[in-house]
Amino acid sequence: MGSEYDDSATFSEYTLGPEQLDSIERVLQNDLIDSGVHSVMLIDMAGNIIAQNDNGQCDHDLYSLAALASANFAAVDTMAKIVGEEEFSLLFHKGESENIHFSKVNPEFLLITIFGKDVTLGLLRLKVAEAIKKINEVW
Amino acid sequence: MAFVNMKTKEVQAKIVFYGPGRGGKTTNLEYIYKKFRERIPTEMVSIKTHGDRTLFFDFLPFDIGKIMGYDVKVQLYTVPGQVKYDATRKLVLKGVDGVVFVADSQVEQRKKNVLSLKNLQENLATYKKSIFKVPLVLQYNKRDLTDMPLLPVEVMEKDLNSQLKVPSFEASAVTGQNVVPTLKKIISATMASLQNVLK
Numbered sequence: 001m002g003s004e005y006d007d008s009a010t011f012s013e014y015t016l017g018p019e020q021l022d023s024i025e026r027v028l029q030n031d032l033i034d035s036g037v038h039s040v041m042l043i044d045m046a047g048n049i050i051a052q053n054d055n056g057q058c059d060h061d062l063y064s065l066a067a068l069a070s071a072n073f074a075a076v077d078t079m080a081k082i083v084g085e086e087e088f089s090l091l092f093h094k095g096e097s098e099n100i101h102f103s104k105v106n107p108e109f110l111l112i113t114i115f116g117k118d119v120t121l122g123l124l125r126l127k128v129a130e131a132i133k134k135i136n137e138v139w
Numbered sequence: 140m141a142f143v144n145m146k147t148k149e150v151q152a153k154i155v156f157y158g159p160g161r162g163g164k165t166t167n168l169e170y171i172y173k174k175f176r177e178r179i180p181t182e183m184v185s186i187k188t189h190g191d192r193t194l195f196f197d198f199l200p201f202d203i204g205k206i207m208g209y210d211v212k213v214q215l216y217t218v219p220g221q222v223k224y225d226a227t228r229k230l231v232l233k234g235v236d237g238v239v240f241v242a243d244s245q246v247e248q249r250k251k252n253v254l255s256l257k258n259l260q261e262n263l264a265t266y267k268k269s270i271f272k273v274p275l276v277l278q279y280n281k282r283d284l285t286d287m288p289l290l291p292v293e294v295m296e297k298d299l300n301s302q303l304k305v306p307s308f309e310a311s312a313v314t315g316q317n318v319v320p321t322l323k324k325i326i327s328a329t330m331a332s333l334q335n336v337l338k
Protein backbone atom coordinates (compact mmCIF):
# COMPACT_ATOMS: atom_id res chain seq x y z
CA MET A 1 0.00 0.00 0.00
CA GLY A 2 2.06 2.97 1.22
CA SER A 3 2.37 6.01 -0.96
CA GLU A 4 -0.90 5.73 -2.86
CA TYR A 5 -2.66 6.47 0.41
CA ASP A 6 -2.92 9.89 1.89
CA ASP A 7 -4.08 9.58 5.45
CA SER A 8 -3.24 13.08 6.51
CA ALA A 9 -6.22 13.97 4.33
CA THR A 10 -8.45 12.41 6.96
CA PHE A 11 -8.60 15.98 8.09
CA SER A 12 -9.51 18.81 5.78
CA GLU A 13 -7.50 19.48 2.70
CA TYR A 14 -8.39 23.09 3.24
CA THR A 15 -8.08 25.38 6.21
CA LEU A 16 -10.02 28.58 6.60
CA GLY A 17 -9.19 31.13 9.25
CA PRO A 18 -11.70 33.50 10.87
CA GLU A 19 -10.70 36.34 8.52
CA GLN A 20 -11.27 34.17 5.46
CA LEU A 21 -14.66 33.08 6.79
CA ASP A 22 -15.53 36.73 7.45
CA SER A 23 -14.64 37.61 3.88
CA ILE A 24 -16.72 34.76 2.51
CA GLU A 25 -19.70 35.70 4.66
CA ARG A 26 -19.42 39.28 3.43
CA VAL A 27 -19.55 38.05 -0.17
CA LEU A 28 -22.63 35.94 0.58
CA GLN A 29 -24.32 38.95 2.14
CA ASN A 30 -23.34 41.68 -0.32
CA ASP A 31 -23.52 39.78 -3.59
CA LEU A 32 -26.38 37.39 -2.93
CA ILE A 33 -28.63 38.22 0.03
CA ASP A 34 -28.61 41.92 -0.80
CA SER A 35 -29.62 41.00 -4.36
CA GLY A 36 -32.76 39.30 -3.11
CA VAL A 37 -31.59 35.70 -2.63
CA HIS A 38 -33.48 34.08 0.26
CA SER A 39 -30.79 31.77 1.57
CA VAL A 40 -27.27 30.80 0.56
CA MET A 41 -24.80 28.17 1.75
CA LEU A 42 -21.22 27.38 0.92
CA ILE A 43 -20.77 23.64 1.51
CA ASP A 44 -18.04 21.13 0.85
CA MET A 45 -18.43 17.96 -1.19
CA ALA A 46 -18.79 15.90 1.99
CA GLY A 47 -21.88 17.90 2.93
CA ASN A 48 -20.36 20.09 5.65
CA ILE A 49 -21.52 23.70 5.90
CA ILE A 50 -18.64 26.14 5.55
CA ALA A 51 -20.61 29.40 5.61
CA GLN A 52 -24.24 30.35 5.46
CA ASN A 53 -26.45 33.41 5.27
CA ASP A 54 -30.11 34.20 4.72
CA ASN A 55 -32.59 37.05 4.69
CA GLY A 56 -33.86 36.26 8.18
CA GLN A 57 -37.13 34.82 6.91
CA CYS A 58 -35.97 31.28 6.17
CA ASP A 59 -36.25 28.37 8.56
CA HIS A 60 -34.78 25.52 6.57
CA ASP A 61 -33.11 22.44 7.99
CA LEU A 62 -29.68 23.45 6.72
CA TYR A 63 -27.70 20.37 7.74
CA SER A 64 -30.09 18.08 5.89
CA LEU A 65 -30.16 20.44 2.96
CA ALA A 66 -26.35 20.43 2.79
CA ALA A 67 -26.18 16.61 2.99
CA LEU A 68 -28.75 16.23 0.23
CA ALA A 69 -27.27 18.97 -1.94
CA SER A 70 -23.78 17.48 -1.87
CA ALA A 71 -25.13 13.99 -2.59
CA ASN A 72 -27.35 15.30 -5.39
CA PHE A 73 -24.45 17.16 -6.93
CA ALA A 74 -22.21 14.11 -6.68
CA ALA A 75 -24.89 11.91 -8.26
CA VAL A 76 -25.42 14.31 -11.18
CA ASP A 77 -21.66 14.65 -11.60
CA THR A 78 -21.30 10.87 -11.80
CA MET A 79 -24.10 10.72 -14.38
CA ALA A 80 -22.24 13.31 -16.46
CA LYS A 81 -19.10 11.15 -16.44
CA ILE A 82 -21.12 8.08 -17.46
CA VAL A 83 -22.50 9.82 -20.54
CA GLY A 84 -19.06 11.20 -21.38
CA GLU A 85 -19.44 14.79 -20.17
CA GLU A 86 -16.88 16.50 -17.99
CA GLU A 87 -19.74 18.04 -16.03
CA PHE A 88 -23.26 19.39 -16.38
CA SER A 89 -22.82 23.10 -15.91
CA LEU A 90 -26.31 24.10 -14.81
CA LEU A 91 -28.00 22.54 -11.83
CA PHE A 92 -31.25 24.23 -11.10
CA HIS A 93 -34.58 23.12 -9.65
CA LYS A 94 -37.62 25.29 -10.14
CA GLY A 95 -40.49 25.31 -7.70
CA GLU A 96 -43.80 27.10 -7.31
CA SER A 97 -42.34 29.85 -5.14
CA GLU A 98 -38.79 28.71 -4.26
CA ASN A 99 -35.98 27.72 -6.59
CA ILE A 100 -32.66 26.14 -5.80
CA HIS A 101 -29.45 26.61 -7.73
CA PHE A 102 -26.18 24.66 -7.37
CA SER A 103 -22.84 25.93 -8.53
CA LYS A 104 -19.39 24.44 -8.23
CA VAL A 105 -16.94 26.90 -6.67
CA ASN A 106 -13.88 24.67 -7.05
CA PRO A 107 -13.28 20.91 -6.73
CA GLU A 108 -14.00 21.06 -2.99
CA PHE A 109 -16.85 23.53 -2.60
CA LEU A 110 -20.40 24.12 -3.79
CA LEU A 111 -22.53 27.22 -3.56
CA ILE A 112 -26.22 26.57 -2.95
CA THR A 113 -28.67 29.44 -3.40
CA ILE A 114 -32.39 29.46 -2.69
CA PHE A 115 -34.35 32.27 -4.29
CA GLY A 116 -37.90 33.25 -5.21
CA LYS A 117 -39.80 34.95 -8.03
CA ASP A 118 -38.22 38.34 -7.37
CA VAL A 119 -34.85 37.21 -8.77
CA THR A 120 -34.56 36.01 -12.37
CA LEU A 121 -32.40 33.03 -13.20
CA GLY A 122 -30.27 35.25 -15.42
CA LEU A 123 -29.55 37.74 -12.66
CA LEU A 124 -28.94 34.95 -10.20
CA ARG A 125 -26.39 33.27 -12.44
CA LEU A 126 -24.61 36.57 -12.90
CA LYS A 127 -24.51 37.24 -9.15
CA VAL A 128 -23.43 33.67 -8.37
CA ALA A 129 -20.61 33.90 -10.92
CA GLU A 130 -19.38 37.12 -9.31
CA ALA A 131 -19.62 35.66 -5.83
CA ILE A 132 -17.70 32.53 -6.87
CA LYS A 133 -14.95 34.65 -8.35
CA LYS A 134 -14.63 36.59 -5.09
CA ILE A 135 -14.77 33.47 -2.92
CA ASN A 136 -12.00 31.90 -4.96
CA GLU A 137 -9.88 34.98 -4.33
CA VAL A 138 -10.21 34.51 -0.57
CA TRP A 139 -7.70 31.61 -0.52
CA MET B 140 -12.80 15.28 6.05
CA ALA B 141 -14.21 17.06 9.01
CA PHE B 142 -14.73 20.77 8.84
CA VAL B 143 -13.43 22.77 11.76
CA ASN B 144 -14.79 26.29 11.92
CA MET B 145 -12.30 28.26 14.02
CA LYS B 146 -14.60 31.26 14.00
CA THR B 147 -17.77 29.70 15.39
CA LYS B 148 -15.76 27.00 17.22
CA GLU B 149 -17.79 24.29 15.55
CA VAL B 150 -16.68 20.90 14.23
CA GLN B 151 -18.67 18.92 11.66
CA ALA B 152 -17.61 15.31 11.19
CA LYS B 153 -19.05 12.61 8.96
CA ILE B 154 -19.59 9.11 10.29
CA VAL B 155 -20.82 6.42 7.91
CA PHE B 156 -22.56 3.15 8.83
CA TYR B 157 -21.39 0.59 6.27
CA GLY B 158 -22.13 -3.09 5.81
CA PRO B 159 -24.12 -5.69 3.87
CA GLY B 160 -27.73 -5.08 2.86
CA ARG B 161 -30.28 -5.77 5.61
CA GLY B 162 -27.56 -5.96 8.27
CA GLY B 163 -29.20 -3.27 10.40
CA LYS B 164 -27.55 0.04 9.47
CA THR B 165 -30.79 1.95 9.10
CA THR B 166 -32.13 0.35 12.28
CA ASN B 167 -29.07 1.66 14.17
CA LEU B 168 -29.84 5.21 13.05
CA GLU B 169 -33.51 4.81 13.86
CA TYR B 170 -32.63 3.68 17.36
CA ILE B 171 -30.26 6.62 17.85
CA TYR B 172 -32.91 8.99 16.54
CA LYS B 173 -35.51 7.64 18.97
CA LYS B 174 -33.12 7.60 21.90
CA PHE B 175 -31.78 11.13 21.43
CA ARG B 176 -34.88 12.76 19.98
CA GLU B 177 -34.50 15.86 22.16
CA ARG B 178 -30.96 16.48 20.89
CA ILE B 179 -31.89 16.10 17.23
CA PRO B 180 -34.05 19.04 16.23
CA THR B 181 -34.70 17.85 12.68
CA GLU B 182 -36.30 14.87 10.99
CA MET B 183 -34.18 11.90 9.95
CA VAL B 184 -33.70 12.01 6.19
CA SER B 185 -34.12 8.68 4.38
CA ILE B 186 -33.85 8.27 0.64
CA LYS B 187 -35.40 4.86 0.16
CA THR B 188 -37.37 2.70 -2.25
CA HIS B 189 -41.06 1.89 -1.89
CA GLY B 190 -39.94 -1.39 -0.37
CA ASP B 191 -38.27 0.56 2.45
CA ARG B 192 -34.77 -0.34 1.32
CA THR B 193 -32.10 2.37 1.50
CA LEU B 194 -31.66 3.74 -2.02
CA PHE B 195 -29.06 6.43 -1.43
CA PHE B 196 -28.55 7.08 2.27
CA ASP B 197 -30.10 7.88 5.63
CA PHE B 198 -28.91 11.05 7.30
CA LEU B 199 -29.07 12.16 10.90
CA PRO B 200 -27.30 15.26 12.24
CA PHE B 201 -26.37 14.75 15.85
CA ASP B 202 -25.18 17.50 18.18
CA ILE B 203 -22.91 15.91 20.76
CA GLY B 204 -22.07 19.05 22.71
CA LYS B 205 -18.70 20.53 23.59
CA ILE B 206 -15.40 18.71 23.20
CA MET B 207 -12.17 20.62 23.83
CA GLY B 208 -14.06 23.88 23.55
CA TYR B 209 -15.63 23.03 20.21
CA ASP B 210 -19.31 22.49 19.53
CA VAL B 211 -19.23 19.08 17.84
CA LYS B 212 -21.83 18.03 15.29
CA VAL B 213 -21.57 14.55 13.87
CA GLN B 214 -23.41 13.78 10.67
CA LEU B 215 -24.47 10.15 10.70
CA TYR B 216 -25.01 8.48 7.32
CA THR B 217 -25.85 4.97 6.20
CA VAL B 218 -25.03 3.56 2.78
CA PRO B 219 -27.30 1.34 0.70
CA GLY B 220 -25.96 -2.15 1.33
CA GLN B 221 -27.18 -3.87 -1.80
CA VAL B 222 -24.38 -4.82 -4.17
CA LYS B 223 -26.01 -3.05 -7.15
CA TYR B 224 -25.84 0.34 -5.42
CA ASP B 225 -22.05 0.56 -5.35
CA ALA B 226 -21.92 3.88 -7.23
CA THR B 227 -24.11 5.68 -4.71
CA ARG B 228 -22.43 3.88 -1.81
CA LYS B 229 -19.11 5.28 -2.94
CA LEU B 230 -20.53 8.82 -3.06
CA VAL B 231 -21.69 8.62 0.56
CA LEU B 232 -18.14 7.73 1.65
CA LYS B 233 -16.78 10.98 0.26
CA GLY B 234 -15.11 12.94 3.05
CA VAL B 235 -15.80 10.27 5.67
CA ASP B 236 -14.17 10.76 9.07
CA GLY B 237 -15.21 7.54 10.80
CA VAL B 238 -16.88 4.24 9.87
CA VAL B 239 -19.10 1.80 11.77
CA PHE B 240 -19.15 -1.53 9.98
CA VAL B 241 -22.45 -3.28 10.80
CA ALA B 242 -22.05 -7.02 10.24
CA ASP B 243 -24.98 -9.43 10.25
CA SER B 244 -24.48 -12.21 12.81
CA GLN B 245 -26.65 -14.74 10.97
CA VAL B 246 -24.71 -17.78 9.78
CA GLU B 247 -26.10 -17.45 6.27
CA GLN B 248 -24.74 -13.89 5.99
CA ARG B 249 -21.13 -14.83 6.72
CA LYS B 250 -19.88 -14.42 3.19
CA LYS B 251 -21.77 -11.17 2.62
CA ASN B 252 -20.06 -9.59 5.63
CA VAL B 253 -16.63 -10.42 4.29
CA LEU B 254 -17.46 -9.16 0.79
CA SER B 255 -18.90 -5.93 2.14
CA LEU B 256 -15.82 -5.26 4.28
CA LYS B 257 -13.65 -5.83 1.23
CA ASN B 258 -15.88 -3.44 -0.72
CA LEU B 259 -15.38 -0.85 2.03
CA GLN B 260 -11.63 -1.22 1.72
CA GLU B 261 -11.81 -0.77 -2.07
CA ASN B 262 -14.12 2.22 -1.92
CA LEU B 263 -12.01 3.95 0.75
CA ALA B 264 -8.99 3.37 -1.47
CA THR B 265 -10.64 5.34 -4.28
CA TYR B 266 -10.50 8.32 -1.89
CA LYS B 267 -6.89 7.46 -1.02
CA LYS B 268 -7.88 6.29 2.43
CA SER B 269 -6.67 3.09 4.04
CA ILE B 270 -9.09 0.91 5.97
CA PHE B 271 -6.23 0.38 8.42
CA LYS B 272 -6.03 4.09 9.19
CA VAL B 273 -9.58 5.37 9.10
CA PRO B 274 -11.32 5.40 12.52
CA LEU B 275 -13.35 2.18 12.42
CA VAL B 276 -15.57 0.20 14.79
CA LEU B 277 -17.13 -3.19 14.06
CA GLN B 278 -20.62 -4.09 15.21
CA TYR B 279 -21.83 -7.70 15.22
CA ASN B 280 -25.52 -7.05 14.96
CA LYS B 281 -28.69 -9.10 15.53
CA ARG B 282 -27.34 -10.92 18.59
CA ASP B 283 -30.93 -10.95 19.90
CA LEU B 284 -32.06 -13.50 17.29
CA THR B 285 -32.93 -16.83 18.88
CA ASP B 286 -34.74 -18.61 16.07
CA MET B 287 -31.78 -18.34 13.65
CA PRO B 288 -28.31 -19.87 13.82
CA LEU B 289 -25.79 -17.14 14.69
CA LEU B 290 -22.08 -17.01 14.02
CA PRO B 291 -20.00 -17.32 17.18
CA VAL B 292 -18.33 -14.00 17.93
CA GLU B 293 -14.90 -15.65 17.68
CA VAL B 294 -15.67 -16.62 14.09
CA MET B 295 -16.77 -13.09 13.23
CA GLU B 296 -13.63 -11.68 14.88
CA LYS B 297 -11.52 -14.04 12.84
CA ASP B 298 -13.36 -13.29 9.58
CA LEU B 299 -13.48 -9.54 9.93
CA ASN B 300 -11.14 -8.29 12.62
CA SER B 301 -8.02 -10.48 12.60
CA GLN B 302 -6.05 -7.91 10.62
CA LEU B 303 -7.89 -4.72 11.47
CA LYS B 304 -7.85 -5.22 15.25
CA VAL B 305 -10.35 -2.44 15.89
CA PRO B 306 -12.93 -2.18 18.69
CA SER B 307 -15.94 -4.46 18.17
CA PHE B 308 -19.35 -4.80 19.81
CA GLU B 309 -21.99 -7.50 19.94
CA ALA B 310 -25.20 -5.61 19.43
CA SER B 311 -28.86 -5.57 18.60
CA ALA B 312 -30.09 -2.53 16.74
CA VAL B 313 -33.65 -3.68 17.37
CA THR B 314 -33.40 -3.87 21.17
CA GLY B 315 -30.76 -1.13 21.30
CA GLN B 316 -28.17 -3.34 22.99
CA ASN B 317 -24.72 -1.77 22.49
CA VAL B 318 -25.97 0.69 19.87
CA VAL B 319 -25.00 3.72 21.98
CA PRO B 320 -21.62 2.23 23.04
CA THR B 321 -20.85 1.60 19.34
CA LEU B 322 -21.70 5.22 18.57
CA LYS B 323 -19.68 6.57 21.50
CA LYS B 324 -16.67 4.52 20.45
CA ILE B 325 -16.66 5.74 16.87
CA ILE B 326 -17.18 9.34 17.98
CA SER B 327 -14.25 9.20 20.38
CA ALA B 328 -12.02 7.48 17.79
CA THR B 329 -12.99 10.10 15.20
CA MET B 330 -12.39 12.99 17.57
CA ALA B 331 -9.02 11.51 18.56
CA SER B 332 -8.01 11.48 14.90
CA LEU B 333 -8.88 15.18 14.67
CA GLN B 334 -7.01 16.08 17.83
CA ASN B 335 -4.00 17.66 16.20
CA VAL B 336 -6.22 20.26 14.54
CA LEU B 337 -8.34 21.02 17.61
CA LYS B 338 -5.75 22.91 19.53
Ligand SMILES: Nc1nc2c(ncn2[C@@H]2O[C@H](COP(=O)(O)OP(=O)(O)O)[C@@H](O)[C@H]2O)c(=O)[nH]1
Pocket residue numbers: 158159160161162163164165166167193217220280281282283284310311312313314
Ligand atom coordinates in the same frame (compact mmCIF):
# COMPACT_ATOMS: atom_id res chain seq x y z
N1 LIG C 1 -33.67 -9.41 15.14
C1 LIG C 1 -33.04 -8.33 14.68
N2 LIG C 1 -33.40 -7.79 13.51
C2 LIG C 1 -32.74 -6.68 13.08
C3 LIG C 1 -31.69 -6.09 13.82
N3 LIG C 1 -31.24 -5.02 13.15
C4 LIG C 1 -31.98 -4.93 12.03
N4 LIG C 1 -32.89 -5.93 11.98
C5 LIG C 1 -33.89 -6.18 10.93
O1 LIG C 1 -33.21 -6.47 9.72
C6 LIG C 1 -33.88 -5.88 8.61
C7 LIG C 1 -32.95 -4.95 7.84
O2 LIG C 1 -32.59 -3.86 8.68
P1 LIG C 1 -32.10 -2.47 8.07
O3 LIG C 1 -31.77 -1.59 9.21
O4 LIG C 1 -33.07 -1.97 7.07
O5 LIG C 1 -30.78 -2.94 7.31
P2 LIG C 1 -29.80 -2.10 6.37
O6 LIG C 1 -30.04 -2.59 5.00
O7 LIG C 1 -28.43 -2.45 6.86
O8 LIG C 1 -30.11 -0.64 6.53
C8 LIG C 1 -35.09 -5.15 9.19
O9 LIG C 1 -36.20 -6.00 9.06
C9 LIG C 1 -34.73 -4.96 10.64
O10 LIG C 1 -35.85 -4.91 11.48
C10 LIG C 1 -31.33 -6.71 15.08
O11 LIG C 1 -30.45 -6.28 15.80
N5 LIG C 1 -32.04 -7.81 15.43
Ligand SMILES: [Mg+2]
Pocket residue numbers: 164165166192193217218219220
Ligand atom coordinates in the same frame (compact mmCIF):
# COMPACT_ATOMS: atom_id res chain seq x y z
MG1 LIG D 1 -30.62 0.76 5.13
